[in-house]
Amino acid sequence: NVFKFLGQSYRENLIRFHEDAQFGNKLILKEYDFIVVGAGAAGATVARRLAEVPEWNILLLEAGGEESLITSIPAIAHYLQFTNYNWGYHTEKELHACKGLINQKCPWPAGKGLGGSTIINNNMYTRGNIKDFDRWAQFGNEGWSYVDVLPYFLKNEDINVPDLKQSPYHGVGGPLPISYPSFKSKLVDAFLDSAPEVGMRVGDYNAPGSHVVFSRIQSTTFGGSRVTSATAYLQENLKNLHILEFGYVTKILIDEKTNTAYGVEFVKNRKKRRVISKKEVIVSAGTFNSAKLLMLSGIGPKEHLESLGIKTIRDLRVGDNLQEHPAFAGLNFVINETISFVPDRVYRNFIGEMIKISQKKSWMMVLPPEGVGYVKTKYNTNAGDVPDIEYIFLPCSIAGESGLGGSIGRRSMGIPDRLYYEMYNGSLAKDSWSIWPMLMYPESRGQVRLRSANPFDKPVINGNFFADPMDLNRIVEGIKMAIELSKTKAFQKYGSRLHQNPMPGCQHLEFGSDRYWECCVQTMTMQMHHQSGTCKMGPAWDRNAVVDPQLKVYGVNGLRVIDCSIMPTITGGHTVAPAYMIGEKGADLVKSSWPTGNNGTL
Numbered sequence: 001n002v003f004k005f006l007g008q009s010y011r012e013n014l015i016r017f018h019e020d021a022q023f024g025n026k027l028i029l030k031e032y033d034f035i036v037v038g039a040g041a042a043g044a045t046v047a048r049r050l051a052e053v054p055e056w057n058i059l060l061l062e063a064g065g066e067e068s069l070i071t072s073i074p075a076i077a078h079y080l081q082f083t084n085y086n087w088g089y090h091t092e093k094e095l096h097a098c099k100g101l102i103n104q105k106c107p108w109p110a111g112k113g114l115g116g117s118t119i120i121n122n123n124m125y126t127r128g129n130i131k132d133f134d135r136w137a138q139f140g141n142e143g144w145s146y147v148d149v150l151p152y153f154l155k156n157e158d159i160n161v162p163d164l165k166q167s168p169y170h171g172v173g174g175p176l177p178i179s180y181p182s183f184k185s186k187l188v189d190a191f192l193d194s195a196p197e198v199g200m201r202v203g204d205y206n207a208p209g210s211h212v213v214f215s216r217i218q219s220t221t222f223g224g225s226r227v228t229s230a231t232a233y234l235q236e237n238l239k240n241l242h243i244l245e246f247g248y249v250t251k252i253l254i255d256e257k258t259n260t261a262y263g264v265e266f267v268k269n270r271k272k273r274r275v276i277s278k279k280e281v282i283v284s285a286g287t288f289n290s291a292k293l294l295m296l297s298g299i300g301p302k303e304h305l306e307s308l309g310i311k312t313i314r315d316l317r318v319g320d321n322l323q324e325h326p327a328f329a330g331l332n333f334v335i336n337e338t339i340s341f342v343p344d345r346v347y348r349n350f351i352g353e354m355i356k357i358s359q360k361k362s363w364m365m366v367l368p369p370e371g372v373g374y375v376k377t378k379y380n381t382n383a384g385d386v387p388d389i390e391y392i393f394l395p396c397s398i399a400g401e402s403g404l405g406g407s408i409g410r411r412s413m414g415i416p417d418r419l420y421y422e423m424y425n426g427s428l429a430k431d432s433w434s435i436w437p438m439l440m441y442p443e444s445r446g447q448v449r450l451r452s453a454n455p456f457d458k459p460v461i462n463g464n465f466f467a468d469p470m471d472l473n474r475i476v477e478g479i480k481m482a483i484e485l486s487k488t489k490a491f492q493k494y495g496s497r498l499h500q501n502p503m504p505g506c507q508h509l510e511f512g513s514d515r516y517w518e519c520c521v522q523t524m525t526m527q528m529h530h531q532s533g534t535c536k537m538g539p540a541w542d543r544n545a546v547v548d549p550q551l552k553v554y555g556v557n558g559l560r561v562i563d564c565s566i567m568p569t570i571t572g573g574h575t576v577a578p579a580y581m582i583g584e585k586g587a588d589l590v591k592s593s594w595p596t597g598n599n600g601t602l
């Protein structure tokens with residue numbers, strides 16, 4: 001009975017996915033100490049860390065499924081937005097943004113599956129500015145200053161960049177490998193070489209005191225492959241951590257007499273079920289869905305819940321304070337040499353490209369962005385090292401897309417064909433590069449609301465981008481600075497020149513004027529998908545706070561939110577590193593509420 005034995009061992013190995021009929025896995029239990037909703041960057045981290053306490057059992061419920069071999073290829077991140085790994089949300093019509101995009105709505109992806117948005121993101125690892133966290137602490141969030149959170153960034157990280165291994169600001173031995181992409185283009189070298197020509201230097205943007213620098217991207221990859229939160233935190237087969245895929249949580253169960261959360265309702269295989277929590281329910285469903293789930297459960301703005309016939313348990317400003325990093329992705333600098341990532345060329349030579357993967361020389365191992373630069377515009381009045389624009393450098397541009405596989409980038413941004421072809425006619429599928437100037441600290445705030453009381457309806461999202469005109473001014477300045485950068489010797493070596501077809505809808509304005517660029521940004525707005533802030537963390541006196549600095553929902557026992565939605569203000573950079581940090585710190589906050597002796601806290 002060797003086969004039976006092997007089969008059994010194989011199944012035991014897969015036991016972490018409960019109720020997987022294919023492998024005869026077991027049913028989940030009726031009750032757990034902790035239930036974590038959502039297996040994204042923060043949720044996977046929290047669940048794994050809580051499972052370090054052997055006497056607790058934990059259920060991790062995730063609405064999507066497992067990642068795959070395909071999702072491990074960094075270069076195809078944009079393709080994944082057209083799969084079930086994306087919740088596929090859109091804003092409503094925006095007043096000041098996305099005016100030229102399909103249906104005049106901004107597409108707003110969010111990842112779905114074990115790994116959450118880390119399955120479909122662009123792998124950029126940037127922690128933000130130290131002042132971002134000091135500001136959170138100054139708002140009254142004790143325990144969240146830079147000094148407080150740095151240990152959690154370090155705990156999460158396993159730095160693979162040789163030069164940074166000795167840095168006290170990088171972690172070694174944590175679950176998440178951080179590497180430079182395995183392959184580097186000549187164009188990113190030009191980007192780095194251009195820095196001194198504009199008074200900048202190359203440095204480690206994740207170290208304090210050097211946040212105004214140019215750099216290659218530190219990425220959440222290992223050996224050229226994507227590393228998700230599931231790969232980093234959920235590979236081990238822990239007996240006390242049960243993971244349920246395709247379990248869509250529809251409501252948090254709250255005892256109204258005691259104001260205590262005691263479990264969740266979820267749907268799997270079209271069946272509605274309940275599971276009970278003995279200690280806490282932890283909501284880590286991401287900025288849109290954490291807000292949505294709270295509101296569906298009666299926690300949210302009273303006037304809104306009442307209008308949908310949902311009984312209000314706690315009147316809190318859930319769904320307000322939505323923040324994001326808008327950007328402009330339309331700049332296209334054409335060059336004279338064949339050194340760019342041109343998808344048509346790469347995909348036509350598919351077999352050759354596969355061979356190059358084994359030699360670590362393939363474009364498939366490059367993230368679409370290769371470099372970042374943090375700069376201060378003329379509007380920046382911050383003292384010291386606090387930039388207001390991030391340059392995202394790409395060895396390609398959306399105009400480079402045409403032919404094979406050549407519409408995914410622009411389609412993911414919602415750019416209609418007419419706008420695309422008129423704008424980029426003459427430079428399609430040519431060698432080019434781009435800089436996307438990204439606004440780091442938006443003044444404008446958006447909002448998430450329920451469309452109905454039906455948990456399967458998509459939320460109503462208003463980005464409210466550029467409601468504060470300063471947000472637009474800064475991006476325009478970033479565009480002009482990027483154009484100046486293209487004139488440096490480093491870029492002129494390749495004959496870089498801006499493709500100058502005027503943008504449809506903006507032709508009436510003088511090409512290159514501030515008004516012209518404002519029009520371009522508002523027509524073809526691009527986003528970074530760093531949604532955050534809808535379950536704001538704040539002290540008791542903050543009327544807009546949803547959770548306290550322990551991440552407990554105000555007025556409800558046994559309920560926390562642990563993900564990017566708790567950010568009072570968005571961090572200056574991409575948000576995955578802070579999401580992991582919030583997960584790590586959140587897990588320690590939970591552990592310290594339920595002391596058990598040695599529980600693995602910092």
Ligand SMILES: Cc1cc2nc3c(=O)[nH]c(=O)nc-3n(C[C@H](O)[C@H](O)[C@H](O)COP(=O)(O)OP(=O)(O)OC[C@H]3O[C@@H](n4cnc5c(N)ncnc54)[C@H](O)[C@@H]3O)c2cc1C
Binds near residue numbers: 038109249
């Ligand atoms: C396309 C894209 C590109 C990005 N690129 C970058 C980048 O390059 N660098 C960077 O730093 N950041 C990037 N980000 C942002 C970054 O990935 C997120 O900030 C981070 O993953 C957020 O972590 P989270 O835990 O808050 O939520 P998520 O990682 O989104 O996880 C939430 C999880 O909850 C699950 N869930 C939601 N509702 C339910 C429910 N009702 N029941 C059960 N489960 C549910 C979801 O399916 C998901 O798995 C990108 C994001 C996107 C979408």
